[in-house]
Amino acid sequence: MKPNILLVGNLINEEGQLVKNGYLWIQKDKIHHVGPTNPFSPDAEVTRYDLPQDCIILPGMIDIHIHGAAGADFMDGTQEALEIVAKHLPAEGTTSFLATTMTEDTPVIHKALNAAANFIKQSQCSTAEMIGIHLEGPFISHKRAGAQPKSFILKPDVHHFKEFQKSASDLIKLVTLAPEMDGGLELTKYLSSQNVIASIGHSDSSFLEVKKGIESGVSHVTHLFNGMRGMHHRDPGVAGAALLQDELKVEMIVDGVHASPEMIRLAYQSTGSERTILITDSMRAKGLGEGTYTLGGQLVTVKADEARLIDGTLAGSILPMNVAVKNMMDYTHCSWSDIVKMTSENAAKELQIFEQKGSLSVGKDADITVFTEECDVLMTFCRGELMYHRKGERV
Ligand SMILES: [Zn+2]
Numbered sequence: 001m002k003p004n005i006l007l008v009g010n011l012i013n014e015e016g017q018l019v020k021n022g023y024l025w026i027q028k029d030k031i032h033h034v035g036p037t038n039p040f041s042p043d044a045e046v047t048r049y050d051l052p053q054d055c056i057i058l059p060g061m062i063d064i065h066i067h068g069a070a071g072a073d074f075m076d077g078t079q080e081a082l083e084i085v086a087k088h089l090p091a092e093g094t095t096s097f098l099a100t101t102m103t104e105d106t107p108v109i110h111k112a113l114n115a116a117a118n119f120i121k122q123s124q125c126s127t128a129e130m131i132g133i134h135l136e137g138p139f140i141s142h143k144r145a146g147a148q149p150k151s152f153i154l155k156p157d158v159h160h161f162k163e164f165q166k167s168a169s170d171l172i173k174l175v176t177l178a179p180e181m182d183g184g185l186e187l188t189k190y191l192s193s194q195n196v197i198a199s200i201g202h203s204d205s206s207f208l209e210v211k212k213g214i215e216s217g218v219s220h221v222t223h224l225f226n227g228m229r230g231m232h233h234r235d236p237g238v239a240g241a242a243l244l245q246d247e248l249k250v251e252m253i254v255d256g257v258h259a260s261p262e263m264i265r266l267a268y269q270s271t272g273s274e275r276t277i278l279i280t281d282s283m284r285a286k287g288l289g290e291g292t293y294t295l296g297g298q299l300v301t302v303k304a305d306e307a308r309l310i311d312g313t314l315a316g317s318i319l320p321m322n323v324a325v326k327n328m329m330d331y332t333h334c335s336w337s338d339i340v341k342m343t344s345e346n347a348a349k350e351l352q353i354f355e356q357k358g359s360l361s362v363g364k365d366a367d368i369t370v371f372t373e374e375c376d377v378l379m380t381f382c383r384g385e386l387m388y389h390r391k392g393e394r395v
Pocket of ligand 1: 136281
């Protein structure tokens, strides 16, 4: 039986306002009360944590684009891989995530989807929660493949997608595709009819082609600036459309490597916290240090903050979510309220789970991240369970 927990400290409430010296009362796996401290005394036994003045309580972070961490990758297609990643993530403040696949041989993708579908059927106690799957490829452009192996790229095809969705027990919530390809608009229309987010990414679309994609249901952009036609003064391309079109939510990898701090600042002036979603796009080397690893069957060398294929192509990141938050605040001077939108609220709304997650509101899942001023994670609760505590060990 989970104890009642009382957190006392600064927090961002459901209206996005900073409440100084507030409280948050967790009962079992839900948020039971939240508000200003005085005069509050819970009428039940609680485990109380009085947080330091420089800390802030936020809704748990949702990473909608992550391939792996701690030596495991979702494309390994095993329960063990899913468990390793899900257990690793609370240490960086992530409480739920979309397991992200990549372009690979079709049977390998099916195996990974199957494994993820089986994993979600388990109770997932004591880990971050896998809330669905992000299918990145194989319906992408050869011209903008990045680190996705070109030999396994497929033409967008509704029938093919349906087979993937069957293997995934309908858990695919987001698809990265290139809508300009033959069959791309048809697949986009089908995805939006099924409430699956159609995201433009690894795409060579011109600005006009992006507009057509939006008319067919594209509503999201995968890792802005990477794997897309960039901005040109006679064709704003995918990057320009991402900045200009208010219909689009925009993923950013804010590690200072995938895009320069200045480009993030420039983009944020257009997208603001309403349209930005911070992601990690991390691969298996996250949390392990420098060395040689694999991604989609290719060798990847990790050095300093970068993971690259032998030819130098960036191959995902090793970025923890809390470092993405720190960088974003450094680059843009955004507020904690903005951070809540970019790490939790926007994703929850887009995935249509805002009734359960995405803000510190009564009745929602007790997914909580406690940050220090320096953007270290002090504590992480996953559905009411303390899963990470900086000073102590995992509990
Ligand atoms: Zn990715």
